[in-house]
Structures are given as C-alpha cells and as structure tokens.
Amino acid sequence: MGTASEAQESAQASRPEAVSELNITDTSAEAKAVGYVQAWLEATNTEHATLDTYVTVPVNSQAPTEARGLRAAGFTKSGDLVTVRVTGDVKTTVASDVKGEEPKSMWVQRWWQVVLRTDTSSGTLSVVGLPAPVAAPGAVAADTTFEYPKQVGDPAARAAVQEFLTAYLAGSGEVSRYTAPGSSITAVTPAPYTKVLVQNLNATDEMSAKTAAKDGTEVQVLVTAQLDQGASSQTSTYFLTMASRAGRWEVKSIDTTPKIS
Secondary structure, three states: OHHHHHHHHHHHHHOEEEOOOOOOOHHHHHHHHHHHHHHHHOOOOOOOOOOOOOOOOOOOOOOOOOOEEEEEEEEEOOEEEEEEEEEEEEEEEEEOOOOOOOOOEEEEEEEEEEEEEOOOOOEEEEEEEEEEEEEOOOOOOOOEOOOOOOEEOOOHHHHHHHHHHHHHHOOOOOHHOOOOOOOOOOOOOOOOOEEEEOOOOEOOOOOOOOHHOOOOOOEEEEEEEEEOOOOOOEEEEEEEEEEEEOOOEEEEEOOOOOEEE
C-alpha cells in the first residue's frame, strides 16, 4: 500500500487540467482518459488512492487487473462532452481446451469508452461516470468506397509519389526534395523500412504533364504501397494531397482522412 505522501503526489498529478479548446492536436482529454482507465483497472478495496483523484466510488476488487500498453484510440466531441476510446492489453486467465491442463495466462486486447466534460468557465476536464468496456471497432463497412476515380498512369506523377514515400519511410533521399514549399513533413526516423514499392495510385482528378504544367493545381491521391523490412513485408495505404509546381508534382500534405462515399 502506498504512503500518504505518494497518494498526495498521485492526486496532484491527476488533477483536472485546463484546456481552452479541444482540437485534433489537443491530447489532454485522451491522456486523462488513459490515466482514468489505468487507475480503474489497478484499484483494489485496499489501494484506490489514484482512482479517488478521478472519482470516489466503492471498490470491491481484491487484486489489481494487470494491463499494458494503454493508449487512446480516438475521440468524439459533442458540446462540452468528450468521449474517448481507450485500448490496451489485459492479462487474462484462459481455461485450457485440454482436459487436465492448468489454466494459462495470456494478454488480450480490450477496449473501453470514457466520457469527460469540459467546464466552459474554467476549461478543466472532469470524468463522467466510470469506464465502460466496449467491443472492438468493426471492420470497414462493405459499402464504403474511396472517391479516387482516376487511375494514375503518368510516369512522372507515379515517380513523385514513389520517391517521396521512399524518402519518408526508407530514409533514401531528402523528404524536402519531394514536398511543396512550406510543408512541415519530415521523414520517419529511424527509417522503419528498407524498401517501398508503390503498387497502385488513384487520384481525384487527372494527373498528367498537362495538369502539372499549371502551378497550384491540387489533387488528392490514394496510394497502395508495399513496405519491406528484410523478410517482413506489409501493404499500406496513404492519402496525400499533391500540388503542381514548375511542371512537377510535389506532396503538399499527408491527409488524416480519405475521400469516401
């Protein structure tokens, strides 16, 4: 059991933090939700000081629930309420399928939903209710389709995307050579892959020498690429905004959301 000073330090660390406005770069709500779920899982009937800094409720658990890798997995905002989805692995005892074998422990991914409220006068965040275990997100709906109707065959356009991703993910060349002026895109370091191969490239509009000739033309693209690291290989998708300048295509941004119908 922790000392009184430890409990006080824990309480101070978990006090509501002031936020002026929640946006895509503000992670205060997500951080608070993750801390709340961790405190909720670890609380026992004899040790619940950290949970008490979020909410005071009866705790019946006789042993803490072991968890690892807790992290936020997105949020939605409605008025002064913020709903955060938290995920992580929980140590779970599973009965053996073989008669006579002892139960075994394994790490199982779990998901929780946490609701927070922003005080409009003070800007502080407070929890609403307790963490709620929820099902994992489902697969993408079968009727979801991307809105990138133009297959890109222009060699220069494909090369621009290929060379950018190779610099961005494999550390081959300077990323700034392939990005538009003013772009803040930097390479992933250390480089997670040794080779990148663009397999398919689709765009919202035509990408050709003719469209590239007009400076400032912007086109959104969907890239399907194979990412290799030694014997390991994965296929990934990127959503980019390309801009034309001086007859060539440059990457203006890596988009966080695709165009879908």
